[in-house]
Amino acid sequence: MTMSSPEPxxxxxxxxTFYGQAQVHFGLSITVGRGHIVCLLGGNASGKSTTMKIIxxxxxxxxxxxxxxxxxLIGLTTPQIVRRGIASVPEARRLFADMSVRENILMGAFxxxxxxxxxxxLDKMLTLFPKLGQRLSQRAGSLSGGEQQMVAMARALxxxxxxxxxxxxxxxxxxxxxxxxxELIRTINQEGVSVFMVEQNxxxxxxxxxxxxxxxxxxxxxxxSARTLKDDPRVRDAYLGGSEAA
Ligand SMILES: Nc1ncnc2c1ncn2[C@@H]1O[C@H](COP(=O)(O)OP(=O)(O)OP(=O)(O)O)[C@@H](O)[C@H]1O
Ligand SMILES: [Mg+2]
Numbered sequence: 001m002t003m004s005s006p007e008p009x010x011x012x013x014x015x016x017t018f019y020g021q022a023q024v025h026f027g028l029s030i031t032v033g034r035g036h037i038v039c040l041l042g043g044n045a046s047g048k049s050t051t052m053k054i055i056x057x058x059x060x061x062x063x064x065x066x067x068x069x070x071x072x073l074i075g076l077t078t079p080q081i082v083r084r085g086i087a088s089v090p091e092a093r094r095l096f097a098d099m100s101v102r103e104n105i106l107m108g109a110f111x112x113x114x115x116x117x118x119x120x121x122l123d124k125m126l127t128l129f130p131k132l133g134q135r136l137s138q139r140a141g142s143l144s145g146g147e148q149q150m151v152a153m154a155r156a157l158x159x160x161x162x163x164x165x166x167x168x169x170x171x172x173x174x175x176x177x178x179x180x181x182x183e184l185i186r187t188i189n190q191e192g193v194s195v196f197m198v199e200q201n202x203x204x205x206x207x208x209x210x211x212x213x214x215x216x217x218x219x220x221x222x223x224x225s226a227r228t229l230k231d232d233p234r235v236r237d238a239y240l241g242g243s244e245a246a
Contacts, residue, residue, distance in 0.1 A: 007070050009034045009163060009194050010055065010086075015064030017050055017218075024050050025061065025218045032163065037185065037195040039205040039226070041235070042215035048198040049091055051215070052167050055196070056088055057081045068163070083111050085162035089169055093152040097141025101132055104140045104151050108158030118158070125154040128187070146177030153184060157193075164188065166197040170204060182208050206230045 008031035017025035032038045053059040126133045129150040170178045199205035206226045214222040
């Protein structure tokens with residue numbers, strides 16, 4: 001680290017991924033610039049969630065490189081990757097349903113031992129997500145989908161990440177909560193956290209993203225600034241192409 005780093009915060013370069021014999025990614029290259037919100041769009045089974053899993057070290061690509069802040073993530077465990085500064089909001093939230101909201105949020109701080117700062121951060125989460133204040137001792141499984149999404153976002157922020165990766169954060173939420181979640185993603189980003197999110201709903205994603213990539217059966221078929229892609233008919237086509245079942 002001798003010079004200021006012009007490289008992107010996150011970079012996937014020429015990634016090829018297989019499940020057994022089946023190839024899921026074909027030379028995938030994606031970058032997320034510092035401070036940016038980047039969306040990965042694509043229909044069902046195009047390989048979006050697998051991309052998230054690669055970033056988090058849950059799936060190992062057969063070839064290619066993944067770097068965060070200039071250093072390779074390949075071969076690191078998920079906790080090591082979290083310590084480097086990446087937190088996740090997984091598909092379908094993945095809360096511990098029988099544990100309280102408080103316990104679920106604090107779970108995000110598992111890589112930290114600074115107890116006072118953790119308590120302060122929990123308070124901060126209640127400012128960011130005021131609705132959770134009255135629900136701290138409630139079973140997480142008893143919350144609505146929108147409230148669970150807030151818990152999952154608060155949990156992710158508790159590790160003080162430099163980047164959050166999210167898998168379909170608005171999936172299954174009521175319109176009111178969709179807007180709320182998008183607004184919160186924007187707020188989190190404005191506080192300096194970069195965001196990589198997977199989304200099937202192109203029009204929603206392009207409202208808040210700086211850049212986006214369109215994935216079709218494991219290949220990036222289109223990418224660019226959200227502003228340009230919003231007006232591109234191919235985005236709609238690519239997006240609708242594989243998602244009729246949704
Ligand atoms: N653990 C696994 N073992 C074998 N095949 C898998 C596994 N996980 C995913 N796949 C397959 O890999 C392909 C890509 O899956 P992935 O979940 O990455 O797609 P996706 O774009 O997130 O889809 P969706 O829109 O349905 O969430 C699919 O064909 C899927 O069936
Ligand atoms: Mg998925």
